[in-house]
Amino acid sequence: MSDLSPQLDRADSRVRHDEGIAGALRALIDRVKSGDLGMLPVIIGLIVISVVFSTLNPVFLAPNNLVNLLFDAAAIGLISLGVVCVLLLGEIDLSIGSMSGLASALIGVLWVNSGVPVALAVIGAVLAGALVGLLYGFLRNRFEMPSFVATLSGLLALLGLQLYLLGSTGSINLPYTSGLVKFGQILIMPAWLSYLAAVLPGALMVFFGLKTMARRRAANLSSSGRSVLFAKAGLLTAGLLFCVYYLNLGRGVPWMFGVFTLFVIALDYALRRTKWGRSMFAVGGNAEAARRSGISVQKIRLSAFALCSSLAALGGVFAASRLASASQQAGTGDVNLNAIAAAVIGGTSLFGGRGSAWSALLGIIVIQAISNGLTLLNLSSSLRYMITGAVLAIAVIVDSLARRSRARHGRA
Amino acid sequence: MNKGDLILKLRGVSKQFGAVTALQDIELDVHAGEVVALVGDNGAGKSTLIKVLAGVHQPTAGSIEWCGQPVTLDSPGTALELGIATVFQDLALCENLDVVSNLFLGHEIDPWALDEVQMEVRAWTLLQELAARIPSVREPIASLSGGQRQTVAIARSLLLDPKIIMLDEPTAALGVAQTAEVLNLIERVRDRGHGVILISHNMEDVRAVADRIVVLRLGQNNGVFTAETSHQELVAAITGAAENSVSKRMARKQEEANA
Numbered sequence: 001m002s003d004l005s006p007q008l009d010r011a012d013s014r015v016r017h018d019e020g021i022a023g024a025l026r027a028l029i030d031r032v033k034s035g036d037l038g039m040l041p042v043i044i045g046l047i048v049i050s051v052v053f054s055t056l057n058p059v060f061l062a063p064n065n066l067v068n069l070l071f072d073a074a075a076i077g078l079i080s081l082g083v084v085c086v087l088l089l090g091e092i093d094l095s096i097g098s099m100s101g102l103a104s105a106l107i108g109v110l111w112v113n114s115g116v117p118v119a120l121a122v123i124g125a126v127l128a129g130a131l132v133g134l135l136y137g138f139l140r141n142r143f144e145m146p147s148f149v150a151t152l153s154g155l156l157a158l159l160g161l162q163l164y165l166l167g168s169t170g171s172i173n174l175p176y177t178s179g180l181v182k183f184g185q186i187l188i189m190p191a192w193l194s195y196l197a198a199v200l201p202g203a204l205m206v207f208f209g210l211k212t213m214a215r216r217r218a219a220n221l222s223s224s225g226r227s228v229l230f231a232k233a234g235l236l237t238a239g240l241l242f243c244v245y246y247l248n249l250g251r252g253v254p255w256m257f258g259v260f261t262l263f264v265i266a267l268d269y270a271l272r273r274t275k276w277g278r279s280m281f282a283v284g285g286n287a288e289a290a291r292r293s294g295i296s297v298q299k300i301r302l303s304a305f306a307l308c309s310s311l312a313a314l315g316g317v318f319a320a321s322r323l324a325s326a327s328q329q330a331g332t333g334d335v336n337l338n339a340i341a342a343a344v345i346g347g348t349s350l351f352g353g354r355g356s357a358w359s360a361l362l363g364i365i366v367i368q369a370i371s372n373g374l375t376l377l378n379l380s381s382s383l384r385y386m387i388t389g390a391v392l393a394i395a396v397i398v399d400s401l402a403r404r405s406r407a408r409h410g411r412a
Numbered sequence: 413m414n415k416g417d418l419i420l421k422l423r424g425v426s427k428q429f430g431a432v433t434a435l436q437d438i439e440l441d442v443h444a445g446e447v448v449a450l451v452g453d454n455g456a457g458k459s460t461l462i463k464v465l466a467g468v469h470q471p472t473a474g475s476i477e478w479c480g481q482p483v484t485l486d487s488p489g490t491a492l493e494l495g496i497a498t499v500f501q502d503l504a505l506c507e508n509l510d511v512v513s514n515l516f517l518g519h520e521i522d523p524w525a526l527d528e529v530q531m532e533v534r535a536w537t538l539l540q541e542l543a544a545r546i547p548s549v550r551e552p553i554a555s556l557s558g559g560q561r562q563t564v565a566i567a568r569s570l571l572l573d574p575k576i577i578m579l580d581e582p583t584a585a586l587g588v589a590q591t592a593e594v595l596n597l598i599e600r601v602r603d604r605g606h607g608v609i610l611i612s613h614n615m616e617d618v619r620a621v622a623d624r625i626v627v628l629r630l631g632q633n634n635g636v637f638t639a640e641t642s643h644q645e646l647v648a649a650i651t652g653a654a655e656n657s658v659s660k661r662m663a664r665k666q667e668e669a670n671a
Contacts, residue, residue, distance in 0.1 A: 008536040012547040212529065219533045275523035278509075282517055285508035292468065292504045293518035293568075294489040353508035410555040 007222045017222065024228045035405030041398055042346060042362040046369065053373035060373055063250030069365075069372045070253070071184070074260040075100075075318035076335060077364035080342040081260075081267055082311030084360050085304045087343055088271070088284045090352025091147040093136065093308045095154035096339050099129055100316030101331025102158045105165040107180075107317055108172030108326030118180055122317050129313025132158065133306035140305070141298040147305070155336075163328055171327035174320060184321030188252040197258065198244040202237030206230065256318060261361065263311070268357035280304065284352035315339075333381070334388055341392040342367045349399055367391070415445035418480070419575055419607050420465075420496075425474030427460055434460040435631045438474070442576055442607040447598060449622035450611045453650055457631040458611045459501060462580050465609075466498040467491035492518075495575035499582055501611075503565040511535060511549040511556075515568045538567045543593050558585040566594065576607040583617055595621050615643060 010017060018027045032040055053060040079096050086093045103125040110121035136154065139145040166172065174181050189197070209229040216223045247253050271277035282290040283300045291297045319335075320326050344350060345366050346359025370391060374384045420442040427435040435457045442448050450458050463469045465476075467485040476483055478494055485491045491498070505514050512528070512535045521527040521534075535549050544563040546556070553561060562585050569577050579598070583591040598608055598621050612618050618625060618639075625637040627649040635649045647658045 008533065009548065009550075012545070015547040215529045219529050221529065221532060221536075273526050275520045275526065278513060278517070278520055278526065281509060282506045282513075285506040286504070289504035289506050290517065292466065292488045292498070292500065294487075294492045295518045296489070353506070406554075 008220050010222050020225055021227050021231055024224065024231075034409035035402040037398070037402050038347060039362060041395070042366055045345065045366045049366065049369045049373060053369070053376065057373075057376045060376055063246055063248075065250075065372065065376070067188075067247055067251045067254060069368050070247070070257040071322060072372065073364045073368040074254070074256040075315045075322055076338050076342065076368070077257075077260050077315075077360055078263060078318055079312045079315035079335070079339040080346075080360040080364050081263060081357060082308035082315070083339050083343045084267070084346075084348050084355055084357060085280070085311075086147065086308045087340075087348045087350060088280050088352060088355050089301060089304050090284050090350075091140070091301070091304070092340070092350075093133075093147065093151045093305065093312070094336060094340075095132075095136075095151040095158055096308065096312040096315075097331040097333075097336035098155045098158035098162065099132060099309050099312040099331070100319060100335060102162040102165070103129060103313035103316030104320035104326040104330040105162045105172075107320050108174065109165050111180075112172050112174060112326075118178065122180075122314075125313045125317055126310050129309040129311070130306045131309075133309030134302055136309070137298075137302035137305035140301055159332070162331070166326065166328055171325050174324045174326065176324060180317075180321045181324045184256060184318065185324065187255040189255055189258055191248050191252060194244045194248065194253040194258075195241070197253070198240035199237055201240065202233040205233045205236065209233070256322070260318075264357050264361045271357055276300075276303070281353055284354075286353075312339075334385055337388060337392055338364075338367050338371070341388065341395055344392070344399055345395040349403065350396060351399075351403060415443075415605055417444045418442075419444055419478070421477040423475050423477075425461075425464065425471045425476065427457075427464060427469060428472045433631055435464070435471070437632065438628075439633055440626060442609060444575070444607055445602055445605045446623040447602050447608040447610055447621050449618040449625045450609060450628065451613070451615070451618060451625060451646070451650060452628035452634075455630075456628040456650075458628055459580060460631075461628070462498060462500075462578050462609070462611060465491065465496055465576075465578060466500075467496075489518075492572065492574075495572075496578065497569035497572060497574035497576070498578045499562075499565045499569045499580060501580040501584075503561050505553045505561055505565060507554040508552055510552055511539075511546060511564055514553055514564060515571060517568070519572060534571075535567075538571065539563070542567055542597060545590075559587055559590055562586055563590065566597070570601070574606065576609065577601060578609040578611075580611045581613070582610070583612065583614060591617070615646060 018024060031038065050061060059065055079100055083093060083096060106125040106128060107121050110116040110124055111118050116124070132154065136147060136150050139150045140147050206229060210226075213223040213226070213229070244253060271280060279290065279295045279300050282293070282295060283297050287297050290300075316331060319330060323330070342363030343355070343360055344363065346361070346363030348355025348359040367388070370388065371384060374387060418441060420440070422438055422440040425435060425438040426433065438457075438461060440448070440461070450461065452458050460469065464471050465485065467488045467490050470486060476485060483494065485494075485496075506517065509517070512531050515535050515538070516531050521530050532549060539546050539549070542563060544560070544567065546560055546563065553564065556564070562582065566579070566582060582594050586594060595617060598610065602608055610618065610622060622639055625639070625641065625646065627634045627637065627646070629650065629652050634652065637646060637649065644659060644662075647656065651658065
């Protein structure tokens with residue numbers, strides 16, 4: 001390549017090209033102004049929550065309380081991860097709570113009552129979730145049944161099945177000495193592993209960033225510059241190291257949360273870097289256009305619903321291991337709304353076509369922080385429900401306003 | 413496939429939408445290396461015919477032959493695989509995705525680890541071949557103007573090197589230079605041996621590039637003409653009468669000029 005000819009994507013003089021760290025900051029501010037909020041609501045939310053709750057009760061920010069918070073976040077986080085998939089298509093699944101409850105009941109019945117090996121019981125529960133999801137997808141594809149209605153009826157039907165399975169006893173206790181319960185209550189990553197996990201993302205970011213940069217330069221395309229890459233990776237590593245250090249002042253990083261994070265990373269890769277993920281965004285943005293491009297919209301829908309219900313089932317297994325029981329209350333109450341609210345707060349749009357896997361992780365930390373803080377204040381569940389409801393409403397309003405602003409600024 | 417070979421042959425194709433007959437007994441031949449213009453008034457069935465060929469609608473009756481073999485176009489995917497690419501009037505782009513994603517939608521390079529660099533390079537190369545004026549291929553389609561979107565849609569249809577490319581009103585939203593570019597492009601595509609089906613209301617564009625002009629009227633064939641056919645004859649075939657609003661208006665102008 002020659003330095004004289006303009007790079008392929010730099011030939012048009014009408015486009016401002018943001019170079020270096022200052023340019024990256026300017027581009028970021030422009031994006032936020034036009035309604036592309038990204039992680040901003042989460043960061044603001046977390047700061048407000050931390051300030052409010054730690055003034056009301058200093059225990060809130062204590063390392064061990066945050067460790068507990070992460071233990072609690074993993075189960076609903078997984079459910080929320082599935083919700084991201086259906087929200088990306090502009091669909092919804094209201095039965096995730098019931099599905100998670102049914103999965104925990106299945107674990108109790110299969111493993112504790114019938115003596116099926118625990119691994120098989122978990123696989124069975126997740127498969128049950130996949131089947132339910134495929135059914136929703138089928139109803140949506142074959143009968144054009146709005147997912148809102150299909151999953152609302154599923155909510156009741158699955159809850160019924162859960163109560164039927166648990167029978168008259170009402171709840172099944174899982175053995176405390178079992179690996180599954182330990183996983184949900186005490187298993188902590190070794191300190192060295194958690195530090196390694198904190199450094200790895202930044203290192204990988206630099207490695208792949210430099211590789212992409214070299215390829216782009218070879219292909220005569222512009223690249224964002226090393227300074228930005230190093231700054232981003234540095235900030236990320238510093239932030240993660242601080243979090244891990246702080247958590248290790250207490251018990252450390254729960255394995256449960258680590259596994260949840262692995263699922264988030266896997267889904268993030270699938271959504272951003274595979275054809276399936278691209279098709280998900282396309283169907284959510286304009287299903288007819290996707291269909292005319294040769295994408296099988298029906299298969300994409302099936303996959304999204306199946307994935308959502310499977311993750312909800314796995315979340316139910318996590319919840320059962322956290323509580324060491326499969327009860328009639330599992331998956332009821334605010335589980336549904338918390339999971340959906342987490343995805344929306346994290347930045348996944350209810351209108352389809354926008355979002356990311358990380359929104360489930362970020363959103364659930366916000367939701368769990370609120371719930372944890374309210375519990376520390378000894379507030380009754382009546383108040384907790386009201387406050388969580390209000391938070392969901394605010395999240396949806398922010399989403400709608402951001403969408404309107406994006407439309408005004410000519411961004412989808 | 414040699415120039416002049418019959419690629420697509422439609423016989424007796426009909427399409428009903430409930431009580432409405434959108435197409436009736438349509439015949440259409442498309443050969444390699446020719447531009448067939450499809451003209452007709454609003455509601456003549458042009459877009460329905462395009463959608464049947466693109467696999468979006470299924471015909472109620474009739475046969476479609478592709479290179480001598482009878483085929484069923486039951487989905488857009490089938491049509492694309494055969495080599496029928498379509499630029500729809502509503503463009504069918506995903507506004508939330510950027511230009512590169514839209515160009516490669518459904519045909520991404522490396523399905524398990526998308527090759528963004530290669531896709532971006534091919535996107536720029538393709539757009540430069542079309543002399544397109546797209547400022548950035550990493551902006552969402554929502555931020556592009558109508559003409560730019562049209563260009564992206566045309567570029568997308570060429571990506572798979574189709575045998576037939578169908579353009580539904582490709583120049584309606586374009587500026588003077590872009591219209592000329594698209595017409596050049598149509599000629600270039602024809603010279604490469606592809607068949608082109610062009611729908612347009614603009615008789616000037618049609619006569620500039622079309623080898624044959626197929627007129628539809630009220631969902632039926634109403635004659636096949638060539639570029640040498642006079643404007644009046646074409647209008648008469650489109651409207652179904654020699655005495656129509658266009659001819660009356662011209663006669664009136666003529667009288668005024670004479671007076």
